Amino acid sequence: MPQAAWSNKRERQYEHIKSSAVKRGTGTKRAEEIAARTVNKERAQHGESRTASKTSTQDMSPSRRGGLRSHGGAQGRTYKQLYAEAASRGIKGRSSMNKSALEKALAR
Structure with missing residues (x-):
């Protein structure tokens, strides 16, 4: 304004x-x-x-x-973002994983 x-x-x-x-x-x-x-x-x-x-x-x-602080957030990526990446990598059992389990599976 x-x-x-x-x-x-x-x-x-x-x-x-x-x-x-x-x-x-x-x-x-x-x-x-x-x-x-x-x-x-x-x-x-x-x-x-x-x-x-x-x-x-x-x-x-x-x-x-600029965008230095964009999209990082205090808690990192969202569950949906993690799930989508797990799906693209073909990680088995992802549908029963919670956010922390997805993070661990993707870190391997």
Whole structure:
């Protein structure tokens, strides 16, 4: 959501991030949220905002981070992802395995 406090540069940055997210298939509302959060974090890191959270100022910038944290998650791959890989590898007994058993079978 463009704001009056944003400079022309930040407005252009917002529109660019939003359009890129929409092109990747993200919904319009979600794309707007991603763009606004990214721009606000950049503003906080460059001292352009009145207030900033500790994580906004001490974390790496969104542009640097890119996809470094994407898809890893705290718990790794999902059960469905593990099951699909087990199926493609032809692991027997996969239908009765839980997530941890699938992880062990795939690690072999």
